[in-house]
Amino acid sequence: MNGVVDTTDLYKRLPHTGSMCLVxxxxxxxxxxxxxxxxxxxxxxxxLRVAGRLPAICVLEYAAQAFALHxxxxxxxxxxxxxxxxxxxxxxxxxxxxxxEYLDGRDGALRIDGHIIFRQAGSAVYRFxxxxxxxxxxxxxxxxxx
Numbered sequence: 001m002n003g004v005v006d007t008t009d010l011y012k013r014l015p016h017t018g019s020m021c022l023v024x025x026x027x028x029x030x031x032x033x034x035x036x037x038x039x040x041x042x043x044x045x046x047x048l049r050v051a052g053r054l055p056a057i058c059v060l061e062y063a064a065q066a067f068a069l070h071x072x073x074x075x076x077x078x079x080x081x082x083x084x085x086x087x088x089x090x091x092x093x094x095x096x097x098x099x100x101e102y103l104d105g106r107d108g109a110l111r112i113d114g115h116i117i118f119r120q121a122g123s124a125v126y127r128f129x130x131x132x133x134x135x136x137x138x139x140x141x142x143x144x145x146x
Contacts, residue, residue: 002029005107010072019047023065034070038110042104054104059138063091063128066112088146096140107133
């Protein structure tokens with residue numbers, strides 16, 4: 001397992017910029033797993049807010065960004081070039097359960113914990129859980145392709 005990583009430099013290699021860089025840090029990670037923390041869901045100027053609120057379905061964007069960051073970290077550690085992040089997209093979402101209506105107003109940092117359940121050149125499927133200090137926010141599976 002690897003230690004905490006600030007995501008600022010990692011985002012320079014992803015297409016996200018400014019306030020769309022939602023994840024603050026990779027708290028823990030290895031080749032098969034990543035746990036990230038985010039506090040941007042608490043910001044009034046979060047770009048995903050609708051009518052002043054941040055719908056809980058936006059947890060999918062937080063999870064997808066966590067997994068993009070994971071791809072960069074794993075590629076760096078293995079010495080392989082990461083996939084072209086501008087060509088990676090969410091291809092599928094399955095078994096999604098959401099336990100909250102909104103992400104704003106939650107208690108503290110949002111944690112995204114993801115585990116790879118399938119990986120093949122150019123694609124990966126992650127099982128994830130998102131939670132905060134008060135409990136679970138969502139869980140499901142996300143498939144990414146490049």
